[in-house]
Amino acid sequence: MKYWKKLTHQELHNRVDKALSENVDFTKDTSLGYPASKLDDKVFYSDAPFLKDAPTLKTYVANPNHIGCHTLGSSEKAFKGTQEIEREVLEILAVDMFKLENEQFDGYIAPGGTEANIQAMWVFRNYFSNKFDAKNSEIAILASQDTHYSIPKGSNILSIDLLTIPVTFENRVIDELALEKIVKNAVNEGKKYFIVISNLATTMFGSVDNPDVYTNLLEKLDLQYKLHIDGAYGGFVYPFSNKESTINFSNPKICSITIDAHKMLQAPYGTGVYLCRKGLIENVLTKEAEYVEGMDLTLCGSRSGANAIAVFMILFTYGPYGWYEKISILMMRTKWLCKQLDQLNIKYFREENMNIVTIHSEFIPEDIALKYDLVPEQHNDKNKWYKVVIMDHVEIDNLMQLINALKKQIQI
Secondary structure, three states: OOOOOOOOHHHHHHHHHHHHHHOOOOOOOOOOOOOOOOOOOOOOOOOOHHHHHOHHHHHHHHOOEOOOOOOOOOOOHHHHHHHHHHHHHHHHHHHHHOOOOOOOEEEEEEOOHHHHHHHHHHHHHHHHHHHHOOOHHHEEEEEEOOOOOHHHHHHHHHOOEEEEEOEOOOOOOEOHHHHHHHHHHHHHOOOOEEEEEEEEOOOOOOOEOOHHHHHHHHHHOOOEEEEEEEEOOHHHOHHHHOOOOOOOOOOOOEEEEEEEOOOOOOOOOOOEEEEEEOOOHHHHOOOOOOOOOOOOOOOOOOOEOHHHHHHHHHHHHHHHHHHHHHHHHHHHHHHHHHHHHHHOOOOEEOOOOOOEEEEEHHHOOHHHHHHOOOEEOOOOOOOOEEEEEOOOOOOHHHHHHHHHHHHHHHHO
């Protein structure tokens, strides 16, 4: 690890205080040109005594705006202190977690994985347009049927066709024969450029796509493509549970990665991450944003700097070894649940290095699903799966309650 380490509580306090001191202070500075201020004092008590021991909450009150992208060019100088912390966070994720070379990344803390995925597709669409003069009708998105709904949402917004690839029912792997047929049909219909979305853990199954399945075919057919990894769910799990993983920037074909900090990292909701290699994000420069210092290269524009501070606090509180230990505990609990299900002859799917167990619906009565808040694949009578997600609050005692309920059902 080059940048990620564990810091003491006091070191974290000092780092955030230093960053805030480098930002504009709306209570003291003469700042007449910004359409912004700290949070309203009539609602948010900025002098609350507990704030001195709560760096993230203190940052929310200070209300820094991280508009733009802070890994490229200049940025709004009013918030330079917390912007620097965002860069530090992105550096840890890009270099230490996802194996990119120093200073060879761009990205930002996005308001969630949905935006980060759409940002990736936006970048690639514009890349094909700028480099090859491609029309939208010549570009297609490739993604599996288990892919997150942000991908069809992005397809709709960007006016690019989505080609959905079937997966096998039991093991959720991409159907390679169907993929080849779909791609060849698309080429015959005029598609020339492909945006590939490969899943680093789907939200329903925790299944992990093999990106080589896509890239090998597209290269065999001599087709232009860009590869994005949707690690919104698995990005903070898989690199630690599977040390042999090559689903990272060490694979030169991977162009960008999405991660969600508000899932496994337990940051506040509205905290995603978009990372990409240098030379790509410029394709979405909004030249019309002339009043913004630097370049606005993001979909959202204005965004809270406090989300970056929250990720910083979590990463540096644990450090890499503390985080590995946390993920290892979740893997142990997941294996325990699978062992119990095996003993009951209950069918399920589980990706070996992920903390989601998805059970065949025929083994889960509706009352048990409701009691334990098991999430169905579909909210209708066609549902075939229920998932259990082993998060930090889900201990073996909780899982034992579910197992005991299933045992009673089997005995009836």
